[in-house]
Amino acid sequence: MNVMLRTDRLAKKFGKVEALTSLTLEVPEGSVFALVGPNGAGKSTAMKVCLNLLRASSGSAEVLGMDSRKLAPAQLARIGYISETRQLPDWMKVSRFLAYCKEFYPAWNDADAAEFVRAYELPLDRPLKSLSRGQRVKAALAAALAYHPSLLFLDEPFSNLDVLVRDQLIETILGAGSETTVFLASHDLAEIESFATHVAYMDQGEIRFTEEMSALSTRFRDVEVVLENGAPLPVDLPAAWLNAEQAGVVIRFTDSHFNAADHSAQIRRYFATAREVNVRAMPLRSIFVALAKSAKQNKGGR
Amino acid sequence: MTITVRLALQIFRKDIERLWWAVLLTLLLLAVFAFQEVSRPVFAYANYSRGGGGAWLNLALPFAWSLLIALVIHQDPLTGDRQFWVSLPCGWSPLLAAKAIFIAVCIQLPYLCATAAILLAKGFNPLEHIPHLFWKQLILLAFILPAVAVAAVVKNVAHFLLVVITIAGGVIMMSNRLNFAYGPDTWWDVRWVITLLILVIGGITVAALQFVRRCTLHSRAIGVAVAAAAFGFYSWLPRDMSAAIRAAFSPAPAGAPISVTVGSLAPTFFELQRYYNNRRTTILIPLQFSGLDPIVQLDQISLELTSAGGEHYEAQWPHSSNEVRSQRITTGLDMHSGKLPPFQWLELGSPEIAKRLLNGTVTINGRFLARFYKPGGPTTLRSVGRTDVPGLGYCLSSGPLPTGRVFDMMLTFECESPELTSREMLANGGSFLRDRINFGPSRYPEDPWLSPLHGGISANSVAKDAPLPSRRDTVAPAPSIGSAIIDYTFPGVDLNRFLVRQPVRPESEP
Numbered sequence: 110m111n112v113m114l115r116t117d118r119l120a121k122k123f124g125k126v127e128a129l130t131s132l133t134l135e136v137p138e139g140s141v142f143a144l145v146g147p148n149g150a151g152k153s154t155a156m157k158v159c160l161n162l163l164r165a166s167s168g169s170a171e172v173l174g175m176d177s178r179k180l181a182p183a184q185l186a187r188i189g190y191i192s193e194t195r196q197l198p199d200w201m202k203v204s205r206f207l208a209y210c211k212e213f214y215p216a217w218n219d220a221d222a223a224e225f226v227r228a229y230e231l232p233l234d235r236p237l238k239s240l241s242r243g244q245r246v247k248a249a250l251a252a253a254l255a256y257h258p259s260l261l262f263l264d265e266p267f268s269n270l271d272v273l274v275r276d277q278l279i280e281t282i283l284g285a286g287s288e289t290t291v292f293l294a295s296h297d298l299a300e301i302e303s304f305a306t307h308v309a310y311m312d313q314g315e316i317r318f319t320e321e322m323s324a325l326s327t328r329f330r331d332v333e334v335v336l337e338n339g340a341p342l343p344v345d346l347p348a349a350w351l352n353a354e355q356a357g358v359v360i361r362f363t364d365s366h367f368n369a370a371d372h373s374a375q376i377r378r379y380f381a382t383a384r385e386v387n388v389r390a391m392p393l394r395s396i397f398v399a400l401a402k403s404a405k406q407n408k409g410g411r
Numbered sequence: 412m413t414i415t416v417r418l419a420l421q422i423f424r425k426d427i428e429r430l431w432w433a434v435l436l437t438l439l440l441l442a443v444f445a446f447q448e449v450s451r452p453v454f455a456y457a458n459y460s461r462g463g464g465g466a467w468l469n470l471a472l473p474f475a476w477s478l479l480i481a482l483v484i485h486q487d488p489l490t491g492d493r494q495f496w497v498s499l500p501c502g503w504s505p506l507l508a509a510k511a512i513f514i515a516v517c518i519q520l521p522y523l524c525a526t527a528a529i530l531l532a533k534g535f536n537p538l539e540h541i542p543h544l545f546w547k548q549l550i551l552l553a554f555i556l557p558a559v560a561v562a563a564v565v566k567n568v569a570h571f572l573l574v575v576i577t578i579a580g581g582v583i584m585m586s587n588r589l590n591f592a593y594g595p596d597t598w599w600d601v602r603w604v605i606t607l608l609i610l611v612i613g614g615i616t617v618a619a620l621q622f623v624r625r626c627t628l629h630s631r632a633i634g635v636a637v638a639a640a641a642f643g644f645y646s647w648l649p650r651d652m653s654a655a656i657r658a659a660f661s662p663a664p665a666g667a668p669i670s671v672t673v674g675s676l677a678p679t680f681f682e683l684q685r686y687y688n689n690r691r692t693t694i695l696i697p698l699q700f701s702g703l704d705p706i707v708q709l710d711q712i713s714l715e716l717t718s719a720g721g722e723h724y725e726a727q728w729p730h731s732s733n734e735v736r737s738q739r740i741t742t743g744l745d746m747h748s749g750k751l752p753p754f755q756w757l758e759l760g761s762p763e764i765a766k767r768l769l770n771g772t773v774t775i776n777g778r779f780l781a782r783f784y785k786p787g788g789p790t791t792l793r794s795v796g797r798t799d800v801p802g803l804g805y806c807l808s809s810g811p812l813p814t815g816r817v818f819d820m821m822l823t824f825e826c827e828s829p830e831l832t833s834r835e836m837l838a839n840g841g842s843f844l845r846d847r848i849n850f851g852p853s854r855y856p857e858d859p860w861l862s863p864l865h866g867g868i869s870a871n872s873v874a875k876d877a878p879l880p881s882r883r884d885t886v887a888p889a890p891s892i893g894s895a896i897i898d899y900t901f902p903g904v905d906l907n908r909f910l911v912r913q914p915v916r917p918e919s920e921p
Binding site: 157160186209 | 417418425486492493494495497498499500501502
């Protein structure tokens with residue numbers, strides 16, 4: 110497996126504030142890697158350090174096999190970057206913007222650019238500053254995808270976009286196929302669940318975990334156990350069972366290492382009087398809520 | 412075409428598209444400046460309005476250019492992490508090249524054209540003065556580079572303006588302390604040259620660091636250090652050292668050494684009357700020179716008196732009014748004062764000082780700076796109108812000018828020259844004329860430093876009822892060919908001998 114982006118204990122401090130503490134992750138080729146977490150978690154900072162827009166305080170990042178601090182035009186020509194905070198040349202008309210970008214990218218494809226303009230219904234004769242946020246993102250995406258980047262950085266690309274625009278953009282990103290690896294930062298779990306192949310959860314500058322989406326979906330289950338009687342919650346539950354709560358005869362928890370083969374046996378081991386066991390797949394959002402809650406509890410416990 | 416050049420041209424084109432209106436405004440200002448220079452009224456100098464009506468443009472144009480520089484740098488800002496260009500595959504070299512092209516095309520080239528046009532309109536062939544025109548370009552560049560450096564490290568154009576206004580305000584506030592000019596006509600003052608060099612080298616360092624590495628914090632720290640160094644250097648460098656540096660960089664031609672001794676003084680009533688001051692003690696020490704060619708110009712740089720009691724008194728010339736207050740003695744050199752021989756004058760700041768210095772002998776240690784000239788052939792000027800002077804430029808004679816502000820009537824001629832080597836002129840037997848241009852902080856912004864022409868004026872006052880002199884003025888170019896320091900010591904001088912006492916009108920004097 111080729112790795113398009115790799116970070117090793119990457120850290121970034123702004124004065125006394127640690128925006129990134131020790132970021133270690135690998136983005137495999139062809140993946141749609143989502144870096145998720147709450148606002149202020151350090152996602153954008155991580156991206157900017159990877160793109161050499163910011164200098165790391167310590168640790169290292171490798172992008173397309175190159176130390177991020179040494180990214181040269183040859184590598185940047187294979188990288189796309191779209192961010193809600195990036196200052197585009199707003200005064201340019203869309204047509205001029207595309208023409209300007211074209212000069213920098215040897216792999217630029219006019220036909221593809223024209224196709225994106227058509228598909229996104231971009232008004233070529235209007236300056237970027239007069240466009241809606243959705244249209245501006247579309248213009249930036251058209252400019253980024255027209256040269257078929259090997260690695261596409263998307264920093265909160267869908268925030269404040271309506272559902273239709275968001276779906277259209279996701280469709281485009283997925284349409285780029287396996288030739289483009291996508292590294293995406295978002296605080297909205299729901300928006301990336303449908304198309305991300307890998308996910309890393311970030312909080313307070315740290316990666317809490319990173320995993321393939323399919324494995325994550327398989328691994329996490331919401332478990333509800335109904336007991337015959339109101340027996341107390343055992344104190345020695347497995348560490349993988351998170352946020353266990355009891356309400357009368359009903360016990361609920363999140364199994365973070367769900368294994369269908371031995372799940373029933375494990376339930377019986379801890380809840381001998383189990384009358385009914387309900388196991389449900391969890392949406393990404395619920396998984397992260399469970400994880401965040403568990404982390405909070407552990408922190409409080411310490 | 413290499414990819415760097417192609418991308419640089421792309422960025423340049425983009426900047427032009429964006430900033431055409433600002434470029435147009437600066438071109439307009441430049442055109443007004445050129446027009447003002449060309450149409451400056453003849454004998455404007457005679458009325459001491461040296462820059463004519465367009466003098467303000469010598470301040471407004473650089474300000475407009477600096478804003479243009481800030482605008483173009485901030486089309487692709489070097490600070491922050493949100494700029495568009497950073498993730499484009501172009502690197503720093505096309506970006507730097509693009510900005511350099513912009514400055515060259517929109518500032519340097521128009522200025523070159525304007526200065527050439529001014530020369531042409533004044534009757535000079537610009538092609539014969541290309542080195543001088545390029546010298547003016549270098550001077551402009553010395554202004555541009557620090558502006559680029561400031562623009563490269565500030566967050567936006569508003570911050571740039573704030574920094575520029577703060578620096579200008581600080582310089583104005585500190586102008587007394589800075590002692591901008593040692594005094595009038597201190598041609599040997601090298602502070603502004605070295606300060607500009609510090610700013611240029613610092614500017615290049617900061618701009619290069621910022622473009623190549625985008626280390627904003629480091630660049631800002633270096634920028635502040637450079638500014639502090641320039642400020643410190645300018646306010647610290649003593650006259651002695653300034654003159655010595657000047658002499659070291661333009662040594663005098665080999666020849667007989669100049670020496671000086673104390674001469675004799677036999678003044679008449681009228682000569683002495685000029686120097687008597689009942690509030691200060693004035694001393695005139697006559698000087699006798701050997702090896703001094705009449706075409707050598709001497710400036711007093713410093714003087715130290717040591718009294719018999721071992722007390723030291725120091726003075727430097729010229730001095731600002733602030734320095735006069737702080738110095739206990741003041742001094743100067745007068746080479747051409749009527750019927751008097753060359754002499755060094757001394758003014759003692761208080762009766763106590765006078766008492767100490769006049770009680771016994773003193774040792775005088777002094778320093779002169781000699782400037783050597785190589786005069787060309789003289790040209791006799793027409794009594795009225797323009798005369799071309801080979802090796803210099805041209806001169807305009809006014810004929811008698813009725814009632815000026817300063818004199819009852821003046822006979823003036825005004826000369827202009829594009830050549831730096833002809834800055835000094837000899838007129839009517841060797842009295843030196845003032846330069847019109849003396850680029851540098853010492854006279855900025857009043858002087859038209861952007862003008863490609865150097866000028867001088869000779870104004871002779873004539874009493875209203877006096878008969879007009881019949882002589883014709885002659886002018887000769889006199890390029891400077893070097894300078895030398897002359898240190899001297901006069902031991903055991905009794906200052907009482909040279910004390911200017913209240914003149915008593917002798918019977919024999921008319």
